Amino acid sequence: MKFESLLAYTVSRLFSLYKNKSGYIIKQLLAQLVGYDTVWNIENSDHSKNGGLGGNDMHLYGTQSINELGxxxxxxxxxxxxxxxxxxxxxxxDLALFRERARGFVDTFKKEGVKAQVAYASKAFSSVAIYQAAAQEGLSVDVVSGGELYTALKAGFPSAKIHFHGNNKSIEEIEQAFDSKIGCIVIDNFYEIELLKEISAKRKQKMDVLxxxxxxxxxHTHDFITTGQADSKFGFDLSNGQADEAFRLLFEDEYLQxxxxxxxIGSQIFETEAFSLAAKKVVDKMAEWQQSTGFKATVLNLGGGFGIRYTAEDTPLAPAVYVDDMIKAVKKEAEQFGIELPEVWIEPGRSLVGDAGTTLYTVGSSKVVPDVRxxxxxxxxxxxxxxPALYEAKYEGALANKMNAPLEETYTVAGKLCESGDKIIEDLQLPKAEVGDLLATFCTGAYGYSMASNYNRIARPAVVFVEDGKHQLVVKRETLEDLVKLDLPLTLGEG
Structure with missing residues (x-):
């Protein structure tokens, strides 16, 4: 192990053991010295599982640790x-881990000297508090609905740093975006082009657009979260003339800038080649339009999709690796065609909040199916x-109150919903589980709360942020009264 890797490993282990603000600062300084990718890869290797802390040899994330009570x-x-x-x-x-992930992206662009915006893809988890944390880290945000936009504004997030996405924005949502003077609308289809032209002209108000x-x-990801291929509900195809027509309709519009x-191109991606190829294709098209019309694109938004570790099967890359390869591809194409390097935007969501989130559950009933599970x-x-039901997603977990206990049983963790497919984790090795134990499911920070529902009239959970030994309730738990507050009594048939 070379010196910088050994140094990274040593400080990473110290940080894992002590989990305090000093350790966090040391690790940030180390990342500046040897690179976020070195620290990231050491932390995500088998050497960082914290097996010495307990019998589970469990991979722990961020500031997670095991105390003297186990x-x-x-x-x-x-x-x-x-x-x-x-x-x-x-x-x-884990708010410190969210900050660390955000800085990993932001600082890499700064190091490369490339003008950029790192926009938190807030569909991963939207709340007033997370928007405020994103603002503290200097991020932009992307929203995909009027509800997300409203929440960001309620959080006091700077409207000029909000990007509005979505394949079917309503007139009301577009008006809301104009009223709020957001930074940018990302157009998805021809209907939206005409709608935006009409609304902007009527209001005589300019709006930056991509x-x-x-x-x-x-x-290479799940079909449901692949979005960059030709057969997608999103966007204009680069290869069949749709993108050229969209450009023609928008080029030199009076109000749409x-x-x-x-x-x-998708989500939960573990290699850089696809991002680099996408960057190449888009920059090539930008160069083509500049040569034919003189239009100089100033922004290239390459989206998100950066993978995280859910289980040992996953092999995520450091933010620096993704960003470096993107920048290389963009610079290479820009230089080849003699065009000015555009400002590069990216939209990490899962990679900012995914492994920062842990869900705690209380264990209740159990069932043994002999010779089965x-x-x-x-x-x-x-x-x-x-x-898990939608994507066959896999998770790891542990009994949070028995972290040092030996592993004795293999369990399938079932939810309480009235669905046979309601299983959170299959074949999970745990200590002997008992009623009242606390089960922790790791890496639930993305698309957990944001996709939560009231199916079976179950109230949505509370959300807590933790940092530096302190904790804060940031989303209240729904109550039974919350479940019926929108219901109205029946009046039909009263005679």
Missing amino acids: HLTIGGVDTVELGKQYGTPLFVY FRVTPGVEA LKGMHCH NYIAIDGGMSDNIR
Whole structure:
């Protein structure tokens, strides 16, 4: 192991053991010295599983650690105490890890000297508090609905740093965007072009716009989260003339100020080639339009999709690796065609909040199917984490109150919803589970709460942020009264 890797490993282990603000600062300084990719890769290697801390040899994330009671702690806070105070199910976000991930992207662009915007893709998790944390880290945000836009504005997020996406924006949402004077609208289809032309002309109000293209790049990921190929509900195809027609309609419009193009090839991607190829195709098209019309694109938005580690099967790359390869591809094409390097935007979502989130559940009933499997049931399920049922997503977990106990049983963790497919984790090795134990499911920070539902009239969980030994409730738990507050009594048939 070369010196800088050994140094990175040593400080990373110290940070994992002590989990305090000093350790966090040391790790940030180290990242500046040897690179975020070195620190990231050491932390995500088998050497960083913190196996020496307990019998589970469990991969821990961010500020997670195990205290003298054998309890899982996050941000220096005992999760058992969090469960007692706030109840379960409970989403717990490691705010220090969110900040670290954000800085990994932002600082890499600064290091490369490339003008950029890192926009938090807030569909991963939207709340007033997370928008405020994003603002603290100097991020922009992208929103995909009037609800997300409203929440960001309620958080006091700077409207000029908000980008509005979506393939079917309503007139009301577009008016809301204009009223709020947001930074940019990302156009998705021809209907939206005409709608925006009409609204902007009527209001005599200018708006910066990008338009989304599908570059025909197939990312190696789940079909439901692949978006960059030709057969997609999103964007204008680069290969069949749609993108050229969209450009023609927007070029030199009086009120719609075309700045460039956007693409997004998918999610949970673990290699850089697809991003580089997408960048090449889009920059080539920008150069073509500049040569034919003189239009100079000033923004290239390459979207998000950067993968994270859910299980040992996943091999994520450091933010610096993704960004470096993107920049190389953009610079190479820009130099080849003699065009000015555009400002590069990216939209990480999952990679900012995914492994920063942990869900706590209370174990209830159990069932043994002889020679088949052992079930334990929790007090949540697909109502707070639909991804296993929707995408066959895999997770890791542990008994947060028994982190040092030996692994004795293999369980399938079942939710409490009235669906046979409501299973959060299959074949999970745990200590012997008992009623009242606290189960922690890791890496639930993205598309957990944001995709939560009231199916079976189950109330959505609370959300807590932790940092530096402190904890704060940032989203209240729904109550039974919340579940009926929009209902109205029947009046038909009263005679």
